[in-house]
Amino acid sequence: MATLRQLEYLVTVVDQGSFTRAAELLHVTQPALSHQIRALERSAGGPLLERLPKNLRLTPTGRAMLPHARAALADAERARCAARQAAGLETGELQIATLYSVSLGILPAALKAWRRQYADVGIRLFEHRHTDELAEAMTTGQADLAIGPSPAAWTGSTHRLGxxxxxxxxxxxxxxxxxxxxxxxxxxxxxxxxxxxxxxxxxxxxxxxxxxxxxxxxxxxxxxxxxxxxxxxxxxxxxxxxxxxxxxxxxxxxxxxxxxxxxxxRTLTAYTRGTPDSLSAAFIEVIQAAWPTIPGTKPG
Missing domain, CATH: 3.40.190.290 (D-Maltodextrin-Binding Protein; domain 2)
Known part of the structure; x- marks a missing residue:
């Protein structure tokens, strides 16, 4: 059974492209990191990384596991934030993935309205160049919800904005x-x-x-x-x-x-992987209410 720590180690090694840099970032020794990756490979039933002379390359098994590892880590982080918020230790954070053009033209009015109602809830934006890139990031668990054109064959929840x-x-x-x-x-x-x-x-x-x-x-x-x-x-x-x-x-x-x-x-939507959580649902309501105030848009 893979552990969250092992999944974190895998993601960090892939992102850094090096066991040495990953170990430094994770504050562990390189032998300890290698040991955990080997344990994860045994659990997965085969090698996850191909160790080349100057870099690393994911095997087909590694490529299949990586998006699920990212999603598991993102879900764990949201669970931690929700638990700390319930305990009164922090005010929470809403994570939104979107396109560069949407963050420039659509979101400012919505975020202004959001701040008036939810001043203690932080916002973190993840910006992407393309609709397909945005949808892929959402699939791997990068954010709580996405604002952008509706992706093809999306199996989660979709809310039309205009x-x-x-x-x-x-x-x-x-x-x-x-x-x-x-x-x-x-x-x-x-x-x-x-x-x-x-x-x-x-x-x-x-x-x-x-x-x-x-x-x-x-x-x-x-x-x-x-x-x-x-x-x-x-x-x-x-x-x-x-x-x-x-x-x-x-x-x-x-x-x-x-x-x-x-x-x-183009039609823009808000979409999530499943049923929107309370903060995501609140933001969808806010942006829908703010839509008539955004220049260059119309209902639809």
């Missing part, structure tokens, strides 16, 4: 700027432009490519950025059009903002 709208940003002096107040644009009008794009693996890179494909073209790239917040700034500087969530634009944004026609939107 619709997030996207806009096209250009420089304020772009030739498409109109004095008649026209704010709509078809992406086909931008087919010959070089775009402010996102780095591969970024969820918004996929969204932009899909939107352009539906409009009948593949976007040429002027620049790629890892940071969602940088995209509108680069577009406003004249590097090319950018497709961004409307809610990330700051007040008084110095750029031309156009509404895609047809609209480009």
């Amino acid at each position: 619709i997030e709208e996207f806009v096209v940003v250009l420089a304020s002096d772009d030739a498409l700027a109109s004095s008649d107040g026209e704010q709509a644009i078809s992406l086909t009008e931008l087919a010959e432009r070089a775009w402010v794009h996102y780095t591969p693996g970024h969820g918004l890179a996929d969204l932009l490519d899909q939107a352009c494909a539906q409009a009948g073209f593949q976007p040429r790239i002027a620049v790629r950025t890892e940071q969602t917040a940088a995209a509108p700034a680069l577009a406003a500087a004249g590097l090319g059009p950018a497709l961004v969530p409307a809610n990330i634009l700051p007040a008084g944004f110095d750029g031309l903002v156009l509404r895609p026609d047809p609209p480009i939107c």
